[in-house]
Amino acid sequence: MSTRPSPRAHIYRLIVILVAALAVIGWGGQALVPDTWDSDNWYRKAALVELAQRPPLHGGNMSCETSSCHDGSDEQHAKRLAELPKGTHYGLACESCHGPLASHVENGRKTADARIMRTGEACLTCHANLLGRDGKVGQFSSEHPIHKAMQVTEAKYCGQCHNPHLPKPRKNQ
């Protein structure tokens, strides 16, 4: 280095550093963009394959209805399955209240009991009184005459009086 550098030496060096930094950022940014990124639709195409490979958690109602585990030998189960289509809960998935099939059965063998809730928590996910619900689903009210007489609050378990599998017969039967 000479004793008297150009009066602009430090400016040139700064520009070199900035350009190098920009190049590193640009290059590093490219490295962060996934190979299968679809910039038109803003998603990573490889994600679809990955999602398809994940083990399924839910089996759907058919898994419960047609399983060999509950083929009539389990009376309770058969009774519930017979009740369900007659009532207003006919469209619900078993797993909505009883937990995902994956935590109950694995490789065709039972691994744990299905969840049975003795609280109103599962019921309130649909029946809690919330602003903005359109009222197609009945909303719990402690002001309902019978509720009022029996001092029922949200803390009580609905199943003490209501059958969750057959809450009300369907009108269009």
Place this chain on the structure above:
Amino acid sequence: MTSSTLPNEALVNYIFPNTHIDWSLMIVIYPYITGLVAGAFVVSALYHVFNVKTFERISRFALIAAFCFGLFAGVPLLLHLGQPQRAFNIFLTPNTTSAMSIFGYVYASYMLLLTVELWLTYREYIIQRAKETKGIPGVIWNVLTLGVRTYTPEAARVDHKVTVFLAAIGIPWAFLLHGYVGFIFGSVKANAWWATPLQPIVFLVSAIVSGMAMLLLMYTFIRWRARKAYDLDMIKTMTIYLWCIFLLAFTLETLEVVYAAYEQGHHWTVIGPLLAGPLFDSFVIGQVLTLSVLPILILGYAALSNVWGKPLLYLVNIGAFLLVLQVLFMRFNVVVGGQMLSKSDRGFAEFHLEVLGREGLIMAIIVFAAPFVTYYIISRIIPIFDDQPVRG
């Protein structure tokens, strides 16, 4: 609800369940701190670009202050959004169609500009320290010289030219930086309290006000602590600038409301009850009557009369303190007030002040105190005022 009147002759305060005030204190202090950056920079640029000689003695101080505020301008956003591990991805994978990410690029390039300008300003001092310091600090000083360890008059001239050039770019850049914040709000067409093309200009002018007022307060405090003489000429000039710019800011802020009120259109059916109801205290009493009218009178007297010495200092500092609060209130009223309007135009959501937590009052105070702590640390390392050497 302080008022019984609701917008659009609503009988009950009807708000949809998706009406929440998600942008709370952090989004109030974010444009506030960003504004202080822009405001402080303008003061230093007034000297560099427009040759306002009286500001020469505080141009370095203004730059350092802008830099300190700038360092923390993004922190409220980070606290609001979380995800620090992804915070820098907006620079690495740019999206040019989002106004919010554009802010990231403007802000980052602006901070770069500020840093380079500071570096040029202090190059002589950096070289001097690099020659006389040993150990790790010496290595840091030496790295900062970029290996150029002589400071010649020719180089000084080059530095001056580049500094003026950067300051000249810096002014529109600061305007862009803060105009954007107003744009984010002004472009929400569904919100009667936000949607106005004036919004960027309102934000920008009030930003300059807050920056100048904050500089005056900081300057007086620093000189008082150091028991040094006050530069009354500078204070007087700054007061005149501050008063004029604040008049402009107040005019613009008021214009929008006056237009809406006079037109008596759909916007007023929402804004009227908002200002008479939930925002009455913070807007009408706070922002307008207490924090705008009073400083206009106080600073007007300080700017136009022959008052000098201690009385001038008191007047200017009271006025500046009120203005610093005024802009903070204005940010709150815009950010939170606009979210109070229900999406049904039939009521108001309530704002609950959080104290603890990531976006609470305590966190806001910590974030807001950080630039001042940083300034103190920097002032221990490099000389900011000519008569206050670091190791004096």
